[in-house]
Amino acid sequence: MERNHFLIQLFFLLVVAGVFGVLPLFVDNGTMRFLTDFFLLIGIAQLWNLLAGFGGIVSIGQHLFLGAGAYAFFAMTSILGIHPYVSLPLAIPFGAALAVPVYAILSRLKLAYFAIGSWVLAEVMLLLAGKIPGFGGGSGVSLSPSIVKTFGTSIGDRMSNIYWLALGITVFIILLIIILLQSRHGLALKAMRDNETAAMAVGVNTVFVKVLLFLISGAFLSLLGAVGTLLRLRISPAASFNITDGTIFIIFIVVVGGIGRVIGPVLGAIIFLVLRETLSAYGPIYMIILGGLAIATMLIEPKGAAGLFGRISKKIRNAG
Amino acid sequence: MTNLLQVCDLTLHYGKFLALKDINIHIEAGEIVAVIGANGAGKSSLIKAITGLAPPSSGSVLFEGKNLTNSQTSSVVRAGIAVVPEGRRIFPSLSVEENILMGRDVAGLTDNSGSPWTLERIYDLFPVLEEKRKLSGTQLSGGQQQMIAISRALMTNPRVLLCDEISLGLAPTIINQLYDQLRLLVKEGLAVLIVEQAMRTALSVSSRYYCMLEGQISLSGLSSDADEEAVIRAYFGRSV
Numbered sequence: 001m002e003r004n005h006f007l008i009q010l011f012f013l014l015v016v017a018g019v020f021g022v023l024p025l026f027v028d029n030g031t032m033r034f035l036t037d038f039f040l041l042i043g044i045a046q047l048w049n050l051l052a053g054f055g056g057i058v059s060i061g062q063h064l065f066l067g068a069g070a071y072a073f074f075a076m077t078s079i080l081g082i083h084p085y086v087s088l089p090l091a092i093p094f095g096a097a098l099a100v101p102v103y104a105i106l107s108r109l110k111l112a113y114f115a116i117g118s119w120v121l122a123e124v125m126l127l128l129a130g131k132i133p134g135f136g137g138g139s140g141v142s143l144s145p146s147i148v149k150t151f152g153t154s155i156g157d158r159m160s161n162i163y164w165l166a167l168g169i170t171v172f173i174i175l176l177i178i179i180l181l182q183s184r185h186g187l188a189l190k191a192m193r194d195n196e197t198a199a200m201a202v203g204v205n206t207v208f209v210k211v212l213l214f215l216i217s218g219a220f221l222s223l224l225g226a227v228g229t230l231l232r233l234r235i236s237p238a239a240s241f242n243i244t245d246g247t248i249f250i251i252f253i254v255v256v257g258g259i260g261r262v263i264g265p266v267l268g269a270i271i272f273l274v275l276r277e278t279l280s281a282y283g284p285i286y287m288i289i290l291g292g293l294a295i296a297t298m299l300i301e302p303k304g305a306a307g308l309f310g311r312i313s314k315k316i317r318n319a320g
Numbered sequence: 321m322t323n324l325l326q327v328c329d330l331t332l333h334y335g336k337f338l339a340l341k342d343i344n345i346h347i348e349a350g351e352i353v354a355v356i357g358a359n360g361a362g363k364s365s366l367i368k369a370i371t372g373l374a375p376p377s378s379g380s381v382l383f384e385g386k387n388l389t390n391s392q393t394s395s396v397v398r399a400g401i402a403v404v405p406e407g408r409r410i411f412p413s414l415s416v417e418e419n420i421l422m423g424r425d426v427a428g429l430t431d432n433s434g435s436p437w438t439l440e441r442i443y444d445l446f447p448v449l450e451e452k453r454k455l456s457g458t459q460l461s462g463g464q465q466q467m468i469a470i471s472r473a474l475m476t477n478p479r480v481l482l483c484d485e486i487s488l489g490l491a492p493t494i495i496n497q498l499y500d501q502l503r504l505l506v507k508e509g510l511a512v513l514i515v516e517q518a519m520r521t522a523l524s525v526s527s528r529y530y531c532m533l534e535g536q537i538s539l540s541g542l543s544s545d546a547d548e549e550a551v552i553r554a555y556f557g558r559s560v
Contacts, residue, residue: 184430187414187422188422190411193413201393202405203394203423203427204394
């Protein structure tokens with residue numbers, strides 16, 4: 001990536017972050033909640049894209065880290081009594097540490113087996129979460145009011161703080177990814193995206209790169225899982241380790257937005273939320289349209305909305 | 321005396337299939353050595369075994385006296401053995417310049433690590449790449465793509481360059497140009513191992529050769545002394 005391109009990306013990211021950053025001063029709680037959801041979706045999708053779009057690691061069990069992060073946050077705040085603002089950043093090393101054994105098991109599996117293995121591991125974690133004493137069993141447990149109130153005594157204050165947390169973390173994740181792509185490992189990552197075998201043949205340490213990506217992904221998913229818990233105000237196996245919200249919709253977002261591009265998950269999240277807001281009342285039809293759109297994208301424009309925009313802007317430039 | 325790169329009694333299996341059997345070859349600084357053989361003779365398997373892409377079942381790969389057998393490809397490249405892979409393997413989403421710089425990055429080198437290989441030197445060697453440095457690597461002609469692949473390998477600052485079928489699909493004049501450049505590099509002390517199906521080309525540019533047949537070395541010697549009939553027998557396993 002050229003330096004100019006990197007600086008332009010950085011500039012846009014900071015401007016957009018700045019605009020969203022002042023929004024809580026003007027909008028109502030419902031809008032803030034909606035946008036917080038939007039940020040979390042982008043953050044989770046960026047991390048899935050980092051794995052699949054660059055590292056060629058297709059996991060369908062990344063909701064494992066979201067759930068584990070949520071449970072770890074509950075354990076730290078409610079059981080160990082650690083301050084919530086300290087517990088949140090601690091979710092990062094927790095997720096990274098959890099990613100080590102998870103990857104050690106999964107890395108022995110290839111492609112489809114890896115994907116299925118990741119899913120099975122996540123389901124096992126879901127079941128285990130319902131069995132650990134002190135976490136409310138299968139129905140889960142609420143965060144205590146004192147912990148919730150650390151983030152603001154009124155709903156408005158709390159919502160703004162969670163909004164800023166989600167925005168800040170997602171911007172940080174995007175920043176981390178564009179810095180990674182700009183770094184010494186950036187070309188290796190893009191080469192792996194193009195052709196992993198060829199990248200290995202010319203000397204890319206594909207094992208190191210994959211471990212690094214998996215650790216980053218696990219670490220930040222765990223943090224996002226903890227922040228998601230602040231929105232829901234409770235942990236439960238079914239909601240915290242939710243495959244539909246934590247993985248399936250995320251795959252949709254990345255595929256439709258454009259896999260292997262940083263802008264992809266952002267576009268995908270916008271498309272997803274527009275569809276959700278307009279169609280979710282129609283029940284099964286909504287899911288059928290989501291699925292159909294994902295398959296159509298893979299068949300017609302595998303680079304997703306990002307690829308489509310790229311093609312259109314090229315045409316306009318050539319015409320001009 | 322230790323050889324720069326020495327392959328000792330190397331045997332390689334793919335499952336039950338025996339791809340290489342008791343291969344012994346060596347290469348010194350400042351020479352071009354050719355490995356010739358027909359399709360399926362085991363030439364590419366030999367490169368894969370040396371670079372760690374296919375772990376050998378027995379035998380060893382020694383580089384400057386250091387045992388590199390079963391090392392990862394990335395460590396082999398960092399040690400000083402670079403590959404120009406078969407089919408060139410240019411990365412389409414990277415520009416010409418990024419494809420070249422990737423070599424430096426994978427070897428863990430930076431602008432300031434004192435490697436004799438810089439972009440300027442590459443562009444001196446292949447001026448056409450400088451003109452096209454912003455294009456996508458795959459937009460270039462076959463010969464130019466081969467120059468990118470060689471440049472990418474050189475940017476790792478290798479002592480030994482392994483070239484897998486670099487003449488494949490290229491016009492004779494382009495092949496000559498590429499080999500002329502390799503000869504210049506060899507004069508500066510680089511060791512080049514070329515793997516070729518094109519027997520006459522390989523013999524004309526190399527100082528020594530190994531001929532492979534069915535995973536074994538069937539003949540070897542000085543390229544200038546090679547008796548064409550004997551080489552053809554060793555190449556095809558029969559007279560033609």
